[in-house]
Amino acid sequence: MKRSTAAVTALLLALTGCSSGDGGSGGDDANTLTLAGWSLATTPEFKVLADGFHAKYPDVTVALKEYDPKNYDTQMIADLAAGKAPDVYVQKTLKNFYTYQNGKQLLDVSDVASGLGSGTNGLSSYQVEGKTYAIPYRQDSWVIYYNKALFDQAKVKYPDGSWTWDDYADAGKRLTTGLKAAGSKALGVYEHVWQSTLQGFALAQSPGADLTSGNFGYLKPYYTRAVDLQKAGAQVSLGDATTNNLTYQAQFGKQQAAMMTMGTWYIATLLSQQKSGDADRFEWGIAPAPQLDKSTTGTSATPVTFADPTGMGINPKINKDRIDTAKKFLAYAGSADAAKALAGIGITPANTDAAAGTIFAIPGVPTDAVSKFAFTKHDTKPENPVGKNTAPLQNILNDLHTAVLSGSKDIDTAIAEAQERAKNEVLTK
Amino acid sequence: MTRRNTLLGWGFLLPNLAGFALLTMVPVVLLFYYAFTTWDIFGGAEWTGLDNARQLIHDAVFWTAMRNTLYYTVFHIPLTLVVSLGLALLLNKRLRAVAFFRTVAFFPYIASIVAVAQVWNMLFSPGYGPINAMLRAIGADHPPGWTTSADASMPAVILVGTWREMGYFMLIFLAGLQTVPGELYEAARVDGAGAWQRLRAVTLPCLRPTMFFVIVLLTVNSFKILDLILVMTNGGPGQSTLVLAQYVYRKGFEENQFGYASAVSVVLFLLCFLVTVVQFVVNRRREA
Numbered sequence: 001m002k003r004s005t006a007a008v009t010a011l012l013l014a015l016t017g018c019s020s021g022d023g024g025s026g027g028d029d030a031n032t033l034t035l036a037g038w039s040l041a042t043t044p045e046f047k048v049l050a051d052g053f054h055a056k057y058p059d060v061t062v063a064l065k066e067y068d069p070k071n072y073d074t075q076m077i078a079d080l081a082a083g084k085a086p087d088v089y090v091q092k093t094l095k096n097f098y099t100y101q102n103g104k105q106l107l108d109v110s111d112v113a114s115g116l117g118s119g120t121n122g123l124s125s126y127q128v129e130g131k132t133y134a135i136p137y138r139q140d141s142w143v144i145y146y147n148k149a150l151f152d153q154a155k156v157k158y159p160d161g162s163w164t165w166d167d168y169a170d171a172g173k174r175l176t177t178g179l180k181a182a183g184s185k186a187l188g189v190y191e192h193v194w195q196s197t198l199q200g201f202a203l204a205q206s207p208g209a210d211l212t213s214g215n216f217g218y219l220k221p222y223y224t225r226a227v228d229l230q231k232a233g234a235q236v237s238l239g240d241a242t243t244n245n246l247t248y249q250a251q252f253g254k255q256q257a258a259m260m261t262m263g264t265w266y267i268a269t270l271l272s273q274q275k276s277g278d279a280d281r282f283e284w285g286i287a288p289a290p291q292l293d294k295s296t297t298g299t300s301a302t303p304v305t306f307a308d309p310t311g312m313g314i315n316p317k318i319n320k321d322r323i324d325t326a327k328k329f330l331a332y333a334g335s336a337d338a339a340k341a342l343a344g345i346g347i348t349p350a351n352t353d354a355a356a357g358t359i360f361a362i363p364g365v366p367t368d369a370v371s372k373f374a375f376t377k378h379d380t381k382p383e384n385p386v387g388k389n390t391a392p393l394q395n396i397l398n399d400l401h402t403a404v405l406s407g408s409k410d411i412d413t414a415i416a417e418a419q420e421r422a423k424n425e426v427l428t429k
Numbered sequence: 430m431t432r433r434n435t436l437l438g439w440g441f442l443l444p445n446l447a448g449f450a451l452l453t454m455v456p457v458v459l460l461f462y463y464a465f466t467t468w469d470i471f472g473g474a475e476w477t478g479l480d481n482a483r484q485l486i487h488d489a490v491f492w493t494a495m496r497n498t499l500y501y502t503v504f505h506i507p508l509t510l511v512v513s514l515g516l517a518l519l520l521n522k523r524l525r526a527v528a529f530f531r532t533v534a535f536f537p538y539i540a541s542i543v544a545v546a547q548v549w550n551m552l553f554s555p556g557y558g559p560i561n562a563m564l565r566a567i568g569a570d571h572p573p574g575w576t577t578s579a580d581a582s583m584p585a586v587i588l589v590g591t592w593r594e595m596g597y598f599m600l601i602f603l604a605g606l607q608t609v610p611g612e613l614y615e616a617a618r619v620d621g622a623g624a625w626q627r628l629r630a631v632t633l634p635c636l637r638p639t640m641f642f643v644i645v646l647l648t649v650n651s652f653k654i655l656d657l658i659l660v661m662t663n664g665g666p667g668q669s670t671l672v673l674a675q676y677v678y679r680k681g682f683e684e685n686q687f688g689y690a691s692a693v694s695v696v697l698f699l700l701c702f703l704v705t706v707v708q709f710v711v712n713r714r715r716e717a
Contacts, residue, residue: 235578395684403666
């Protein structure tokens with residue numbers, strides 16, 4: 001009998017897992033830093049940063065801890081709450097930065113920020129009341145991707161940076177008719193199912209637009225155009241895209257659409273998919289995102305676009321001996337050296353100027369003047385302001401997105417409803 | 430000897446019981462506490478008394494989710510009941526390859542829900558899907574948009590929900606049918622009862638314990654429906670398929686308002702509890 005009780009006790013202990021709550025995980029060695037990442041096999045950026053840092057400081061090793069990309073924030077929040085998170089962790093989406101910062105899960109790294117050059121974009125997104133809590137290492141921005149062969153086939157001129165959204169919609173329709181006439185099944189435009197494809201641009205480009213004001217009238221022209229494009233058959237409807245689980249990589253990469261707007265992260269994906277055969281081999285280019293009006297078009301102006309930076313912050317439960325090393329790592333991640341290393345694998349670093357030379361030297365990357373302009377010159381606003389209301393407001397606006405694009409509600413009704421909900425559920429709380 | 434047996438019994442129970450207590454019981458009990466706090470995962474939970482409940486009463490989205498959950502439940506339960514019982518009666522006969530058909534009917538229940546939702550979504554696809562192609566072929570000019578329209582999305586989800594669960598409940602009914610004494614059928618036949626009368630007077634009364642079990646399971650399953658909605662419509666278009674369990678998920682894991690999410694869960698719990706108690710009482714009365 002005794003034996004079985006002992007066995008049960010052992011089992012119980014194994015089940016509960018004896019944990020010591022001494023904070024930051026990873027080696028206790030002062031020279032080993034732990035860094036969070038996701039999908040390490042297909043997302044090489046973490047290894048590039050870890051290796052680059054090790055090359056610069058040979059006595060320090062950066063160990064990677066892998067997370068699930070889809071549940072990254074949930075897992076990270078759980079690990080932080082349990083005191084088991086890595087020393088340095090990535091702010092995968094800006095939306096959740098508020099949760100970490102407000103929850104006191106990020107060390108103040110203002111000293112690192114002040115040491116960075118002016119070339120680092122996206123820093124301001126991580127600043128709260130004059131203090132910096134994360135250092136951006138990537139700063140993507142949304143551009144137009146276009147398929148030169150399909151444009152030629154439809155006899156439509158390539159985007160040259162002078163486009164407003166009306167020009168974009170017009171070109172989309174002409175492309176569709178042109179391609180049909182040429183016997184192609186491809187459509188003019190593909191807009192992915194995300195709310196950001198419309199709402200990100202609307203918020204960034206419309207004067208006076210403010211998500212937290214609860215006034216969403218600025219969305220109207222963007223949705224009117226998108227619904228019109230769907231009706232004209234120039235783009236796959238939201239319903240068909242969601243029910244068939246269309247991926248933007250296949251839509252553009254397999255030449256189902258002549259152009260689409262997407263973030264610059266897709267450059268690296270498209271390159272590797274063209275190499276592996278997951279995407280067709282065709283000539284493509286990028287162009288600045290379409291603009292609200294003519295005042296920001298043309299290569300003498302700075303086009304307004306959006307995208308969130310990706311930054312890194314320090315877990316406050318880090319072993320005290322390693323804080324300096326972690327700060328050095330953050331400084332490296334935001335440096336021009338790291339920018340070049342990241343650009344070498346097709347990633348858009350926060351320091352775009354330092355990286356332009358590297359990224360356009362990669363075989364397969366378009367080197368025309370418009371593509372270069374689109375990559376280097378833009379006023380990239382964050383997709384969302386940082387604050388406690390952002391996540392609930394985004395949920396409300398996602399309901400608007402699916403309701404309008406599925407044709408269940410017209411845009412005026414949907415905006416009125418969203419404003420009412422924002423007021424009742426979020427802003428007056 | 431009895432002491433030894435008791436200990437041994439506990440020994441067998443303990444591994445599972447300990448896991449259950451630790452990973453299910455404790456969180457469930459804590460939930461009742463968090464429902465009265467504002468807790469955003471980091472830091473402590475601040476006691477706010479009935480604030481969450483007051484907010485709930487005025488929360489239009491909560492009521493939308495509640496309506497949608499009831500919509501799903503009210504249609505899903507009778508539909509699944511009828512279909513699974515029908516299947517069980519059909520497959521309770523000595524048919525050729527009856528095992529094959531039973532397996533086929535049970536298959537949806539064990540198939541991966543994500544894959545199932547994916548395939549159904551394609552079938553439902555308004556522009557390219559075979560369902561609408563068929564409807565058009567038989568003369569429907571404007572077939573429904575299914576998961577892409579606010580009006581037809583819930584019926585689409587209910588259909589798939591029924592299709593998924595019918596095999597499981599069929600199996601329970603099949604087991605129940607084995608307990609119906611054959612002499613009763615014989616006696617009914619001698620008295621000249623037709624097939625329909627035999628079903629009403631013999632089969633259904635004998636199946637009552639099974640029926641009760643199935644209805645309770647179906648009720649709880651319907652109230653807490655989440656996975657199917659998440660992968661098929663994600664609550665959309667608009668809020669047309671947003672259900673309570675998903676609202677809990679949204680508030681908790683997307684917006685980090687775990688206190689409020691707990692309050693919604695408590696409502697969901699009370700709803701399941703109440704309905705089950707009512708069913709229990711009604712069943713008792715009938716039995717008496």
